[in-house]
Amino acid sequence: MPRSKSEPSRKRARPEDEVPEASSLQDLVEQAEIDGVRLRMASGDSCELDEADVAPVNGLARLDLDADDARAFSLLHAAILAKLEERLAGWGGVGDHSGRLRGYGYLPGHKQSEAHHREGVISMREYTGAQAATDAEANRRASVMLDASDIPSGFETALANLTRALTEVLPAKYRHVLCADQLVSCQPNLHRGRAYLRPHLDEPLHDGFGIVxxxxxxxxxxxxxxxxxxxxxxxxxxxxxxxxxxxASAAACR
Structure with missing residues (x-):
């Protein structure tokens, strides 16, 4: 049982480390889906793509990052979280009570990123009416325009390296968006101890997402x-x- 009052001598955990208890029904549904996935993997109904197989799947890529590039992405992730403080939104919208969180970091000097921040993050497509308005407001609070001083050293180089590598493995029709100036937003995703993220569909140019x-x-x-x-x-x-x-992995959405 959680304590009703935290010990005064103990430092409070950071928001991203706190995992709220999920409902019993949600836990049961999630565990049933996890068990199903494991059974399909064991039986071969779910087939593993090995290192050589990922690239041939149209619109899918996986890359090993240079250590310096990986560190730059990690530092940007931390900078966005620090800037947002406790304003992260539920990963799956206002109806998501799993404890997973997300936020949006917009980068100065990136045309698409600045435009998307001005126009505002909208709600999950399945929401309407008051729920859509509430979700859009939660996403707005979880969005931040970064300053140049927030961008870690080496990030722009890491981004250029990543986009250049993706142009070599993704279909040619995506090359027009595979450049740094087409970056829409950087989105920290915090799973906070949850073992499974249910299947979902990312929609191009909606709710913060781009085409790739x-x-x-x-x-x-x-x-x-x-x-x-x-x-x-x-x-x-x-x-x-x-x-x-x-x-890093990439999925092209259309």
Missing amino acids: IVTVAIRGSARILLHERPWDAERRRELWFRLREGQ
């Missing part, structure tokens, strides 16, 4: 699960690959 979404593993590793769309229950076509700390 790049994920950098700042801390820890994960298995990334891919569903075919539309889902075929008979074929159960499902793929997954490992993303280790210091690696």
Whole structure:
């Protein structure tokens, strides 16, 4: 049971380290899905993409980052969190009570980033009415325009290196957006101890996302699960690959 009052001699944990208890129903649903994924992986219904297989999948890439580049991305991640303080939003919108959080960091000198910040982050597409307004406001509070002094040394070089590497492995039709000036926003995602992120669809140029979404593993590793769309229950076509700390993955959305 959590204490109703924290010990006065103990330093309060940072917001990103505090994991609220999920509801029993939510835990049961999540555990059932985790068990299903594990069974499909063990049976071969869910097929692993090895190091050589990721690149041939159209619109998908995985890269090892140079240590200096990985450090620059990690420092930017920390800078955005520090700037936002406790204003992070629920990862899946105002209806997400899992404890996962996200925020948006917009970069000075980047045309798309500055424009998106001016126009404002909107709500999850499935929300309407008052819920949409509440979600949009939560996203607005979780957004910050960074100053030049917030950008860590080496970040622009790391970004240029990453975008250049992606142009070599993603289809040519995405090259017009694979440049630093097309960056929409940098989004810290905090899973805060939760073991599983339910399948979802990232929509291009909506709610902070661009056409090519790049994920950098700042801390820890994960298995990334891919569903075919539309889902075929008979074929159960499902793929997954490992993303280790210091690696980046990219998914092109259209």
